[in-house]
Amino acid sequence: MARSTRLVLAVALALALALLAIGCGSNDGGTTTTAAGTSTESVEVVIGIGAPLTDGAVALGQGMVRGANLAVKEANESQELIDLGITLSTVEGDDKGDPTTGGNVAEQFASNQNLVAVMGHLNSGVTRVAVKVYAQNDILQVSPANTAVDLTIPRSNANYFRVCANDGVQGPAAADYASKAGFKTAYVVDDSTPYGEGLADAWAAQFEANGGTVLGREKTADKDTDFKALVTTIKAQNPELVYYGGIYNAGALLSKQLKEGGVAVPMMAGDGVFDPEYIKLAGAANAEGDLCTSVGLPTDQMPKGQDFIASYDAMYPGEAMAAYDAYSYDAAKVIITAIVQVAKDMGADKLTTPEGKKAIIAATQGISFESVTGTVSFDENGDTNNKAITVYKVVGGAWTPEKM
Amino acid sequence: MGWATISRRATQMGGGVFTDKRALHAALAVLIILIPLIFQAATGLGFLVRILVIVGIWILLALGLNIVVGYAGLLDLGYVAFYAMGAYAGVLLGQATSDVLGGATYWVMLVPGAIAGAVTGLVLGFPVLRLRGDYLAIVTLGFGEIVRISLSNNILGLTNGAAGLPRGTEVMVPPFGLRWLQANVRFDTPLGDFVFSPNLYWYFVVLGLIVISVIVINRLDDSRLGRAWAAMRENEVAAAACGVNIRTQKLWAFSIGALSGGVAGVTFAYVQQFVSPESFIFMESVFVVCIVVLGGMGSIPGVIVGALVIRGIPDLIQGLAVAGVVRLSGATMSSITSYRFLVFGLLMVIMMAFRPEGMIPSKRRARELHPEDDAVLFDESLALEEVDHAGRSSDHGP
């Protein structure tokens, strides 16, 4: 008898533990339902921010969080949302730039009942895994930074949009600039990440199509710091330009070691190096004359740019803007605009229901508004129609827009 | 061995909470099947099923490495190479044959995945297994890096470099029944809506693989091979003198471990529907070694609990916060995520100082050293000393 009593006790204990965990969950769901049901309080709607925050391109990831949070804060202060009875909040998911971690983060977002959309991710590899989870759960994903072409072409996920131009736009535009600027020969290096590889391939193809010669193509790793032997190789090839597909961390060191190793030609790269950290790391003297492309037009030259910079500085005094802050701001605004539209159509309390989530995705396709990075609207693949590319050059220790 | 170890221990520790082994087994089995179903149904906890799936894959990996490290006493720091070989073999062959195989693709691919792992293990093991223990560590580490770098450089034009597989336009076919279950098994429960998610499907697949592995390993342990390993661990020279072919036995252990890694790799690739070289970095190998050692070398419940604790708990904490189950302020959240590795590193040091035999030590190890004394469960630091292959004295100085 004692034996069976103990067995029952043990099973009961285990079940109690399991239920305790669930208890937390349903409690949470419970409060939300009451809030929505009575509609005297505002409906809480959550936007996930997926970015690398402790590993990978941390500076860019933290910038994404800042940009998105600024948009959400402004929206929460706006009369429109107050009238609709919506309170937005954000939750950060650290994907570390790693696909498997990204998949976990995506599941965590999907488990949050109040979460309707995700602003992220930075890395295309992470999105490849995460977007499938969002698709299964009718969650909208708007990326400020993914550039891999095949995420949208051909379109495989209706819930995926991006506000930046892809490698198929950025790489060739950069190559065209290089050809126009008179560079005839180049050495192409990438960092063995999907981003760097895709960009460098696209750049090299267009550069050769323009009649330029690619003297060599090498792969490095994104965590590399030693490029001395590679610099000697490049020096022997004597190119007029070095193109680097990759992020600022390693890119800055490559530029520095190139200049110190006697390769006195500019290095060109994509938006992954468009960050003040790049110049700091390479040393202003070494970085001088380096080129990069970034999507859209320079923030401070945009009609809404000055306002954005002013409110950014007010919210984050002393923080330098990274490459994707403005894009993250706009990506968050896309999400907010879609939420507002659906709230008006269906009522705020429907936002977090499955139908509401589907409606938010559907609404995103038709969005069009003027913002910091220009006109934000999407083509049939979910790519931005804003395909402007700006070339920047390091002049006097700062990224300065070049005339195309 | 197996779960029996737990129940015995519980008996001795708690003065008999569980007096019946079978009752405990039944309770555990019920829990293992019930818990994911509850998580799936409960609002806001669905992500836990995915965490369990990933942890399950890690359990598979740890069980495989446990054969190499725990049973045969070989330190392998590049175990992730076999995992990668399995994953890539499974995806490459699977994509080539999925038109024919359809929903059977994953299941059929388990075979080439396992073979890819085992063959890689044999090819590497054959020349290097005669090396001294620590040399083996660095060679396997180097081999792991060779595999990863080759994959990310699109070797032979097969692996699509850093962008990973499947290529942008391809999709991986979901396994049998998943679509049907997803479409038809959904109902309301008091906890929330229950939908049969892909994660749940994979949970049961992984669970099945773990059960098979545990059974196979238990059988192996009792077989001629297992006895040879035990003899080899205790005293290589004596074992050799008794007719155990040391090199063949090591090769067996190495390739059986590698085979298991290959199976885990295929499963990982199909769970994630995507595979890229980033998933096979050296730190992953280190994690598997840590799971095996912290859990308890040679102990099946040990490595299972090790994987749950090391892979599961950090994800659980972060996950609960992200999923909105636990209300944490942004600052608390970010300090949890950033401090967890610091604490984890420190825990590893403390754990080694106070309980080097692992969380749930293998009982057989204790018996090997103390045949007459059956109750020495907690004085097992010595029991693991047979791993000391180089045989130098490890006593204190005066």
Add this chain to the structure above:
Amino acid sequence: MNYFIEQTINGITLGGLYALVALGYTMVYGILMLINFAHSEMFMLGGYIGLLSLKVLSDPSLAEDVGLGFLEPAQAFFNSGTIGFILMLVVTFLVSGALVGVVGMITERFAYRPLRKAPRLAPLISAIGISIFLQNAVLLWVSSKQLPYSRADGTSFVPVKTAFTFMGVEVSTMQVLIIVTSITLLLALDTFIARTRVGRAMRATAQDRDAAGLMGVDVNRVIMLAFFIGPALGAVAGIFNGMYYGSVKYNMGFIPGVKSFTAAVIGGIGNLRGAMLGGFLLGIIESLASGFISHAYRDVIAFIVLIVVLVVRPGGLLGESVTEKV
């Protein structure tokens, strides 16, 4: 030809760094049979402490802020030219070498000594734990970003970039500094181990710890010393690494750590001269592999060389040709 010479010089420089780090691995291994995974973090700590020290020593206003204003006259000299720069470097080496050496001794005392009786894998796991802990401590309490290795105004610490031109090949100051310093330190250590009383005690301990103890050698002190010298040399390599490549990051130690350990194994682990030889060999092989075969595959080539060396000579190049000792 110039290209070959240039790549070889790159390789020797890299090899000097590897050799300095490899010594730490090989000394500890020789005495304790332990792969000290945390050694790569000593290299990393050296880089950080060196950066701080160089900054403070070269920048009067920064020195003022941290309460070292009295350094000002010395600073004027440090910034005055080549001799001043070398002196500043020497001071930095002493400061960070000593500090990192102490960290090394602390890890030995608290993480490894309690485990001397434990099974072989226990201290290895403990070492991995220390490594994870130190990396994350730097990440949390110093910076998660990659920091530039430069003066306050963003220029590099080295006053002159090119030391001399040799057969049409420009050799940079950093390369000369690294090669000369590493060879000097290696020779000094070799002499120390071969000629002095303490060195003899160290060799005795490595050969047979118990017997050495019985002969009156204070084994614990010898081990402490090994855990001081290794990390101190690693710290010097870390500073050079920062100055040569231009940055420090919390996880910078990992790759050089693995390579240096590989170098130690190629040379024959436990053997000091082997570590030096292995370091230079590996550096040159890597550099030539990158220059003549493929940069992307240089690590693959390095590891293949390792496997080939071990299969042909299982004890490493200079190692005792031991089979499994029982």
